[in-house]
Amino acid sequence: MLKNLVSIKDLHKDKILLILMQADYFSKGYRWQPDNQTFIANLFFEPSTRTKSSFEMAERKLGLEVIPFEAGSSSVLKGETLYDTVRTLESLGVDAVVIRHEEDEYYRHLIGKVNIPVINAGDGCGQHPTQSLLDLFTIQQEFGSFEGLKIGIVGDIRHSRVARSDTEALRKLGANVFYSGPKEWFDQDFLYSGEFAAIDDLIPEVDVLMLLRIQHERHNEHTTFSTEEYHELYGLTVEREKRMKPGSIIMHPAPVNRGVEIDDRLVECRRSRIFKQMENGVYVRMAVLKEVLEGRMANEAADQKWQYSL
Amino acid sequence: MLKNLVSIKDLHKDKILLILMQADYFSKGYRWQPDNQTFIANLFFEPSTRTKSSFEMAERKLGLEVIPFEAGSSSVLKGETLYDTVRTLESLGVDAVVIRHEEDEYYRHLIGKVNIPVINAGDGCGQHPTQSLLDLFTIQQEFGSFEGLKIGIVGDIRHSRVARSDTEALRKLGANVFYSGPKEWFDQDFLYSGEFAAIDDLIPEVDVLMLLRIQHERHNEHTTFSTEEYHELYGLTVEREKRMKPGSIIMHPAPVNRGVEIDDRLVECRRSRIFKQMENGVYVRMAVLKEVLEGRMANEAADQKWQYSL
Amino acid sequence: MLKNLVSIKDLHKDKILLILMQADYFSKGYRWQPDNQTFIANLFFEPSTRTKSSFEMAERKLGLEVIPFEAGSSSVLKGETLYDTVRTLESLGVDAVVIRHEEDEYYRHLIGKVNIPVINAGDGCGQHPTQSLLDLFTIQQEFGSFEGLKIGIVGDIRHSRVARSDTEALRKLGANVFYSGPKEWFDQDFLYSGEFAAIDDLIPEVDVLMLLRIQHERHNEHTTFSTEEYHELYGLTVEREKRMKPGSIIMHPAPVNRGVEIDDRLVECRRSRIFKQMENGVYVRMAVLKEVLEGRMANEAADQKWQYSL
Known part of the structure; x- marks a missing residue:
């Protein structure tokens, strides 16, 4: 389980090997889907075919509902902050966000502040885990x-x-x-x-x-x-x-x-x-999404336990 | 049941309370989905994150097929009227349209002329029901x-x-x-x-x-x-x-x-x-979509009755 | 079965009549869906409401997963060739592509070179089959x-x-x-x-x-x-x-x-x-997609047979 994925630095060697193992399973036709209807949004503030489509494929293969988000026609044009955009999607019921943004470490505005997992799909000259x-x-x-x-x-x-x-x-x-x-x-x-x-x-x-x-x-x-x-x-x-x-x-x-x-x-x-790398990208992203969504489900279960124990 | 939703003015007090009651059901996990594959298109001619994503979430939760429509890359660029665009979508099999448009009361070009329900997601300085x-x-x-x-x-x-x-x-x-x-x-x-x-x-x-x-x-x-x-x-x-x-x-x-x-x-x-308002927006839109799609189904059933009685 | 559809010239009269017959079936409510989750991408490099939405409707009615592709925010902006874009989508697991492009016979860069079917949705002043x-x-x-x-x-x-x-x-x-x-x-x-x-x-x-x-x-x-x-x-x-x-x-x-x-x-x-033409467009595209996807499935089965016979 993974709370977010923003940088490869945060990942212990064992966690990396676990993700690669799961990617290997997916590459061999292993299937995993969440039990309930699950929503995800891909926020790409920089152009991308490969990474965006790769995430989209991974998400569809996991049976997720992908909520379209076009940076070019969004409220970001009206000056909305990234935090407010993500909090909005969270309020609407989105379960996780994938973000590419031109600002280095943009995710510092989000981690620990929003309650849904963030997967970094590239930040400025920073990371692309x-x-x-x-x-x-x-x-x-x-x-x-x-x-x-x-x-x-x-x-x-x-x-x-x-x-x-x-x-x-x-x-x-x-x-x-x-x-x-x-x-x-x-x-x-x-x-x-x-x-x-x-x-x-x-x-x-x-x-x-x-x-x-x-x-x-x-x-x-x-x-x-x-x-x-x-x-x-x-x-x-x-x-x-x-x-x-x-x-x-x-x-x-x-x-x-x-x-x-x-x-x-x-x-x-x-x-x-x-081209093999591109194919592999789909399996790796399936593995990361699975880890993050399982982390979220465990998290929500924990929240509920806490609520009931009051 | 509702034929269209273009202005709050058209809604009787009882109808408003009924929609709020259904939104309340949806907020508590009540589920409703149409029996057959149902298609919807969101036509946003002005930028929007919140309203568009909120409708998209509501639509997906109702199991609808959302047909993408990008005003910026559409035939509207070739000078097509809004009426022709909506009639086209109707001909293609779209069951309802959600529209945001910069023209006040743009829906006057549509209501009574197209045969699918129109939900107004904002018209110029007019309504946003x-x-x-x-x-x-x-x-x-x-x-x-x-x-x-x-x-x-x-x-x-x-x-x-x-x-x-x-x-x-x-x-x-x-x-x-x-x-x-x-x-x-x-x-x-x-x-x-x-x-x-x-x-x-x-x-x-x-x-x-x-x-x-x-x-x-x-x-x-x-x-x-x-x-x-x-x-x-x-x-x-x-x-x-x-x-x-x-x-x-x-x-x-x-x-x-x-x-x-x-x-x-x-x-x-x-x-x-x-942020609670944003969450509630999804439930309210689910309620409106349900009303409008039930209206359409009743309408089609009525049309059929009329045809058979000839 | 059809390997690609790039020009009406390639279609024998009997093949045309077969497609029309299948379109007629679809217009009467006949259903066909591929057995496995099937992915398609619509690459429209020129603006279009009608054709793009029509393909999208046809695809959804066949239960296909439509991977969004926005030419305006894609790597094409970074100078990527059409061949590399399509090979990328193929590597990601896309099963077929629909393309509209301003270059006459753009498909010459693809046919015989990529391994997924290409459906031409309009090339320059060329064909629109x-x-x-x-x-x-x-x-x-x-x-x-x-x-x-x-x-x-x-x-x-x-x-x-x-x-x-x-x-x-x-x-x-x-x-x-x-x-x-x-x-x-x-x-x-x-x-x-x-x-x-x-x-x-x-x-x-x-x-x-x-x-x-x-x-x-x-x-x-x-x-x-x-x-x-x-x-x-x-x-x-x-x-x-x-x-x-x-x-x-x-x-x-x-x-x-x-x-x-x-x-x-x-x-x-x-x-x-x-407007009848628009409605019919959905049925005809369902028929073409069915032919092309059946062709691909037969093709893959043949590839497998060949592999096993080594």
Whole structure:
């Protein structure tokens, strides 16, 4: 059971492994649905196909009622705070909310203040815990265990929610994390034990090559190279793929900039788990939703016990 | 049974009380669902979180199929009239429509012309009957009856759908309505028996203090005071709340401008029923939808009888 | 069974008649639902009320789970290709996609490349096969057979998906197609056997008068007449309607520009099947979805057989 899921930091290693185990069950056709009609709302204040649709699929597979919420036509336009929006949904009878928001740690306005679980689907440059969990699940599917695995993360480390969340989780589970990409995008304050390496040194060493998306929307101003140059200097070219370790895999959180982070011809190559990651995202989100809804049901039962004992 | 719900004016006192009784049943867990798959569409031509989500929750709890309708990506952009849009939905098999539209009495283009029920979720500066019903239900929950209650409505009386709808309903049920707020926002043509009073005279007298939202979107041009001045002159300050009558309650249709109509610290105070109103909105809308769908079923049965008798 | 539906050209005459027969069953209350929870996504990159809502109704009536997709808030904004979007949805577990897109033959990027069926809901100036099928169904309902029927299509022939799709289908089924409207909107390269005729010559001859919508959004630049002039020169005026053949009907794909293509008073006249067409659209789309989903199920069963036979 889980009260909320806002950051991978909050999750003990055992809890992570439990979620991955449940995701594995769901991937094999295991079914779980709450006993009563259960309502959920997905509040996406930033554009998203993948994550939003993935949550929607997970929710429908669990038999949940998904209440539509369009940030663009909501009272947020009238200046309503996020707290008031979520309290409103809680008052209407919504049982849990999934939120993506551009503000770092937006969830501080909610946790301990609203009475329904919050699942973080991405906060500013902060966390994206279900993305981490699906990455972990994909790696576990491939290698069984994390102990001693070498993971290379390449790209805009500093601004990436994925780099941040994944690093914390992978280290917790015993993997070694290395970074590459433009040096100016690697933050010295990014205080993890992982080392920075040149892409060509990294390529033959890692079990998992995790490419990050170049987020044009985030830093047009301080890029000093074209997309072609990026591909040549830091991207996964056809030549580099040939030098990868036997049995190693390629991952990317998507959407992919084809021909930039990775050569167009490699997106669906034998090593690529990019579309597998998307499939796995649904199972992982089912597992998280189950944990959170079971936590809520236990919580409500506890509340009731308390009321009756007066 | 109800054919449409466009204005509180059309509802006899007994009908209002019947709807409130059914809302009360729903609030206590009573269930009602139509026998056959039933389709509904929510047409919101103005932004809304609360009302739209509240209808959506009510509809899902009744087991209805909610057909998505996005005004922003619809044929309305191609210049289609509201009548043609609703007739289209009727032709497609939609059983009822909920509409919010910026045009006063937009429903005149529909009533008697389309064959499916119309529920008004707000028309221009006109009516917002389900908001009235939820306000009434909240008051009834608190005080049991309306006879002789003193209700103070404070704010932009002239432009408020809530003030208009609530006044008609409350007077019908025997309550006394008083108004306060900026005098220039109180319309002399607002022809109700309610008196206008200064906020500080009203505060100790009323059983219900109903604060209206300042609608910045409606009259930026003729406001001559800042939000701080509004709060000081007409808002519910911490000091004013202390002078309220024992047992009296605070209401607000929300979204609240915190620190303007009401002090931030009072939004969830002991007297406040603001989030309770939202919860009640779902029950009231379930009751209205039930009435309207039962009306439609009776109607269709009548149509069939008539056809067979030829 | 049908693998995809992208163009009416691909459909054999017998297949068309089979779909119409199934639409007829659905119109009479016949029910069909897939055995397992089945997911569908409607990707509309151009605005639409009618077609999108019609598919949504059809999908709900078949018990499908409709995964919301808003082009305006999707990763398409981040430059994702249509192929990657559809492959993503496939990876997430979506079983079929319905697509409207402004690019002619957008489906060439998908067919044979993704593993889920694609139903074309309109491509650029290309095809709109379910619109054709609903037109055919409406004509069949009226006249029983197509052999020797005279169909007049009036308006912007060159840019019309409807004219293109309908012509191909109608000729396949033995009807004769005639065209009218502004001569400059009739493309000589529109290589069908149908003849061009003046509207007043056409009116007394045809069994079906099919009016096309003037698409202001498509060719403001080369229109040299006002809407009033269009109505006078090429529209269905009250006078022209009086000269129509006994038993003949009026059709229009809608949304109608009232007073332009057709006099306001004729939109719901005795001859008009305009709203009937919309109703029929739901039945036809149910039939197409059934064919495509049965095709997919057979396909998956075949895949499994192949796997087991290794």
